[in-house]
Amino acid sequence: MLFPAARAGLERKGAAPVVIRYFKKEIEELRAWETRAAQLEKAIRGKIARHETVTKNVNILHGERLTLGERMADRMADIAGSWGFISFFALFLAFWIGLNSLQLLFRPWDHYPYILLNLILSCLAAIQAPVIMMSQNRQEAKDRLRSEHDYEVNLKAELEIHELHEKLDHLREKQWEELLGIQEQQLDLLQKQLELLQGMEAEKGKG
Known part of the structure; x- marks a missing residue:
């Protein structure tokens, strides 16, 4: 019999590879997303340069990718x-159980405990379960597509705002340069007028 400390150590040793594989998988997914984000940013910058829109109908995009089976x-x-479907199936169950319970009128084909009905329900559940899981997986894919589309829209808005700020900063710097030039011209004019007034006063003093 192992002591609790030794058992815990063995459990940790057995769990370590699983944890390492999990973190490696997470790191690979993060790197893949970084690569995808860089590609999206490059594509968005190209669309901004071409003045193209990125808004799309996610439902239409997702519907175009579905196969006939999906x-x-x-x-x-x-x-x-x-x-x-729930109402129809409830009526079907009531009809089945009711007919097979009336043994006085005719001979029932599925006696209690309704083995044939249980078989039908089991087959129906076996078919419905993977179908519902497939539908849920496609809903997750649709959510991922919507998230990626929202990211593209937000990225485009952020890049456009950044470019707008750069243009405003450039325009502000240009305006400041123009204002400084105008002020320098005004100072030159004032300096010339001051020199002219000083010359006129000097001539009056001599006269």
Whole structure:
């Protein structure tokens, strides 16, 4: 029998490779996202230079990427998650159980405990589970696409604001240079007028 400390040490040794693999995977995903972000920034700068828009309808983009099987799975998931399907299936269960419970009128085909009905329900659950999971995976892909699109829009807005600030700073510097030039000209004119007045006063003093 191992002591608690030794058992904890062995558990830590066994868990270490799993933790290392997890962190390596996280680092790889971060590096992949950094590469993707750099590519998006380059593409957005090109669109800004060409005066193109980046706003898109994510629903249309996601719908264009779906295959026929994925569309059918989404449709089945929508039907299975509707109140119409729940109501229909509740009526079907009540009808099945009711008919197989009336043994006085005719011979039931599925006696209690309704083994055939349980088989049908098990098959239905086995089909519905992967279909719903497929639909959820596509919803996650749609959310990722929407997040990436929002990132592109925000990045474009940020870059445009940054360029606007640069243009305003350049315009402000240019205006300051023009104002300084005008002030220098005014000072030169004032200096000339002052020299002219001093010359006139000197001539009056001599006269």
